[in-house]
Amino acid sequence: MSAGHIRGRAHVYGDHIDTDAIIPGKYTKTLDLTSLAEHVLEDLDPRFRDALQPGDILVAGVNFGCGSSREQAPLALKAAGVAAVVARSFARIFFRNAINIGLPALEAEGADISPGDELVLDLAGGTVENLKSGRVVTATRLPPVMLDILQAGGLVEYLKRYGDYRLM
Amino acid sequence: MSQTLSEKIISAHAGRRVSAGDLVVARVDCAMASDTTAPLAIRAFGAMGGSRVWEPGRCVLVIDHAAPAPNERIANLHAMMREFAAREGCVLFESGEGICHQLMVERGLVRPGDLVIGADSHTCTYGAVGAMGVGVGSTDLAAVLLTGKTWLRVPQTIKIEVAGRLRPGVCAKDLVLRVLKETGIAGATYRSMEFYGAAVARLSLSERMTVANMAIEAGAKTGFVHPAGLELPYSATPALPDPDAGYEQTIRLDGDAIGPMLSLPHSPDRVVPVDDRVGDKVDLAFIGTCVNGRLEDLQAAARIVEGRHVHPGVRLLIGPASRQVFLEAVNDGTVAILAAAGATFIPPGCGPCVGTHNGVPGDGETVVSAGNRNFKGRMGNPRARIYLASPATVAASALAGHIANPLQTGCFEEQP
DSSP: OOTTEEEEEEEEOOSOOBHHHHSOGGGOSOSOHHHHHHTTTTTTOTTHHHHOOTTOEEEEOSSBTBSOOOTHHHHHHHHHTOOEEEESOBOHHHHHHHHHTTOOEEEOOOOOOOTTOEEEEETTTTEEEETTTOOEEEOOOOOHHHHHHHHHTSHHHHHHHHSSOOOO | OOOOHHHHHHHHHHTSOOOTTOEEEEEOSEEEEETTTHHHHHHHHHHTTOOSOSOGGGEEEEOOTTOSOSSHHHHHHHHHHHHHHHHHTOEEEOTTSBOHHHHHHHTTOSOTTOEEEEESGGGGGGGGGTOEEEEOOHHHHHHHHHHSEEEEEOOOEEEEEEESOOOTTOOHHHHHHHHHHHHOTTTTTTOEEEEESHHHHTOOHHHHHHHHHGGGGGTOSEEEEOOTTOOOSSOOOOOOOOTTOOOSEEEEEEGGGOOOEEEOTTOTTOEEEGGGGTTOBOSEEEEEHHHHOSHHHHHHHHHHHTTSOOOTTOEEEEEOSBHHHHHHHHHTTHHHHHHHTTEEEOOSSOGGGGSSSSOOOOTTOEEEESSSOOOTTTTSOTTSEEEEOOHHHHHHHHHHTBOOOGGGSSOOOOOO
16 A cells, blocks of 8 residues: 555444544543543444454544544544544534544545445545445545645644644 | 625634635634643644743633542643643633633633634634634644644535514523524534524523524534624624625524424434423433523523422532622522522533533433533433423423423413
8 A cells, every 4th residue: 555545444334423422521531542542432332442453444424523622532533543534524623633633534425335345545636445346436625734734644743844834 | 795704703813805615824812722622732732842822811721621620530631731821821710610611701701803712612602792713622722822823714604593582481592402403413514603683682692602602513613693782791892794795594583483492312403392392201400511501591490490399300400600600699599599499509610511520310311401412421321311401491390300391380471
């Protein structure tokens, strides 16, 4: 796999998965990312944690990550080993948070993904390929500033590099 | 081109005239974080190479989400916030002073026309005073602490016009739940919401905060209540959208036709009239939070429970939104009425709304809450069910032991 590509197995969930489902509020008051990972998605699917292999891809429907601004939600996914999230749409704070911590989040429709399908994500090209079905769909293009942040590895790295925001 | 309020406010902070869809870097008036989000933001600030915050007097940290600390882990996170605030000279609100959004408005830290970035999703509450409050996560907030700026996409705006007037006993919460029934939980994603109309112009500042607070439950980036009729405790130039601004969509409702509403588990937009569920058993009743923990909310509850006692099968919890709210409620007798009726007061703060402490429901229990979210597990137990309602409906239900319509309590007379 070349740089900028992610290959992984899909875990598929539904619409409107809120941040309380991703990481319940009772676990969020911590700086220990491992403890966040232990509880990721536990109220939605208690088996997710054990089924997840590092590098797997989370696939969801519309409005993924709605609710709280807690950055612990994408941090829990990342710490658990999720390599990227593909959803039909995202709630805006989750989307910003994911990119800011360097967790790729792709908005793509019609990829027709079933649990266990192997996917290849091309981050620069913005495509989602389902190796099982051979189907390739184009993801919504990230605004240039978000692409820069993601390419830097997150907002911390971006600001370390540039010192300030740059808009094309 | 005429501008919506978010276009106007972002233009003023970006140094150029912008319209919906533009990407901008904007100057920020104030940055705010709570004990859920500040520790990660402080860590990210350090990792960015930050040593001094951009302007200490405009950086606000609030210990409210799990306050006073329920365990040593959280106590140490609070200590980290105190240490950072002392070192940097930031504004710090201690445990027990109140909920971040209440304090920001109550202490005049947010003013009409401001752009405030808050590491809490309910930062949209500031639209009640005509400020643009945008919720972000910890790393975005750290970037504001470092640079005093953020990047934004200028949002499209949905206009909500509510005509007429709310009937006595029908609350601002019922109005906003009724709107949520129209938009759904994602209907305003990436959008701004502007609330207009005669029914809205009659609302107090406290009620406007209730309305603006729940814009995020429709996915909105921010939400404003049009300043017509707004009374602020200080003099300020109101922030007004242009009269012929361009709106993506308009939702029109009749205020007189709105009755008490209820959100069913497990999503705030599963809204039905209270009458549809009268009789559903209730175990825990909660009045508080940034959406409904203000003096008027406590007074509405007191009016219903005065001289009576909550049902023996119900625990009624009250969490004042701030110490000032609590003091005012002590001084005007509201606290005595509620306590005599069997209510338990918890410290000013977010209380059980975030599932950490102060009244976590048990397995199989049903909660009627005046809060803003009822996602599964929200209050700390995924095996509990949460209904959202107005403080009046929560109080009426606490007396009855089941979901009850406050208009049937005899406490509210229809006005001619």
